[in-house]
Amino acid sequence: MGSELLYTLIRFGFLALLWLFVFAAIFVLRGDMFARSLSSRRVTKARRKAKSRRPRGGIGAEPHHLSVTGGPQAGASLPLGSSAIRVGRSAACSLVIDDSYASSQHARFYKSDGVWHVEDLGSTNGTFVDGERLTSPRQLAIGMEVRIGQTILELTR
Numbered sequence: 001m002g003s004e005l006l007y008t009l010i011r012f013g014f015l016a017l018l019w020l021f022v023f024a025a026i027f028v029l030r031g032d033m034f035a036r037s038l039s040s041r042r043v044t045k046a047r048r049k050a051k052s053r054r055p056r057g058g059i060g061a062e063p064h065h066l067s068v069t070g071g072p073q074a075g076a077s078l079p080l081g082s083s084a085i086r087v088g089r090s091a092a093c094s095l096v097i098d099d100s101y102a103s104s105q106h107a108r109f110y111k112s113d114g115v116w117h118v119e120d121l122g123s124t125n126g127t128f129v130d131g132e133r134l135t136s137p138r139q140l141a142i143g144m145e146v147r148i149g150q151t152i153l154e155l156t157r
Contacts, residue, residue: 063142063155070152072098084110101125101149116140116155
């Protein structure tokens with residue numbers, strides 16, 4: 001009798017723990033879904049405001065920073081030098097982005113003949129410049145948006 005009672009209590013305890021895990025998982029997923037939708041609205045509004053008051057630089061304008069203007073790390077900036085900049089989730093990248101849609105080695109920014117270019121490094125989800133998917137290296141100007149997953153990068157002065 002005592003062992004049956006103990007066995008039943010253990011079964012109910014395990015069942016309760018299982019349900020707690022299910023509810024915790026649902027709570028986390030629900031929070032992620034609503035947090036992303038709210039932050040994406042804020043980013044879209046901020047991007048529209050920034051575009052309306054920011055003059056775009058021409059191809060000849062000299063950028064000094066690679067700035068994160070949208071996504072989880074908005075506000076981060078990396079000074080440009082003469083060496084190439086790799087962007088991705090890997091710790092080996094010059095600019096590490098915490099974006100689940102980014103590959104470990106996603107894109108490379110490099111300077112050629114005094115002009116900055118971007119190329120996709122065979123990423124799964126692609127790299128987009130001003131809304132167009134990259135199929136080959138592309139020349140960049142100040143203010144052009146480079147999107148990697150949910151992260152938006154721009155060359156700035």
